[in-house]
Amino acid sequence: MTRREEILSVLKTSADRWVSGEEISTRMTVSRTAIWKHITALRGEGYIIRSSPRKGYRLDETPDRPTAQEIADGLPTAVMGKRAIYHYERLDSTNNRAKELALEGADEGTVVIAEMQTAGRGRRRRSWHSVPMKGLYLSLLVRPHIPPADITVMFMLSALALAESVEAVSGLSVSIKWPNDIMIGRKKVGGILTEVSADMDTVDYVIVGCGVNVNHEPGDLPADVRDTATSLYMETGRTQSRVSLARNFLESFDLYYAHVAERDFSVLTTRWRRFENVVGRRVRVDMVMDSCEGRVIEIDDKGALIIEDGHRTRHRIMSGDLEYIDKNNNNRSVT
């Protein structure tokens, strides 16, 4: 913990109570001038800290900034967020930074969060518009002991954890548009870019990059997605906490990851199915080199899509861009 984090922690544990400068300086062996400097810096980050010459300091309000300390404080996980959490004001892409850390040997459970991204990336080389301080831009590094052929399980796990956390924080009903778009009704509120490094037999690392439109107003969304995207604020009319969302996601991910480690995918599959709305529908899936049209038979127990085409041939698809092509040709609302 840095000195600043320590001071914040003292103020937090003394919530609603004044703490004298003397108390802080003896607890931490730090000068009164240094305390003042850190308090000023914390105020600059949005913490509302009152000061009184006789009483000392009191923390009145904590900003919704997903910093390492706000995320880590009492986080009930075993692995996720337990090793290192990096918070940046600005990055090109949290996935890029997480990848660098992975290559430097960072532990699994490492988290990278940015307040804004200048080159946020979406699936299929699309860009992810990352409005400063309004969205959650978070990448999580994991090193699962699974065969590369089972990697779809990680897509399933990530989408499930994000869907559950969005529901828990906002109180809204969400669905997952396979493989990992988070939808509210017919509109997309979040997406996941999963990047994998593997050889024939083993997975080295997986970066799970989550982007959620949290407190965006309509004008914050790029014109080309204004009809198809939404935010938690736009759906609820209330500002939502990015800190709670990040913490909830890590908690949920941690839980399901433990099942994956034991090669028990059943809980994951059962819970995932509650969020899907694709089985039985006619779809087209565009993959990197190919595309496939047909009726969805099921999502199998590893998260792959099973489609039956017009010749009754079944195809198992691991990932792709899905479009509904039946009469009700949009994403079905589950709200």
Ligand code: BTN
């Ligand atoms: C998609 O739906 O296309 C996936 C969007 C993923 C966006 C997130 S934001 C955090 C992380 N860093 C990135 O550059 N992309 C992902």
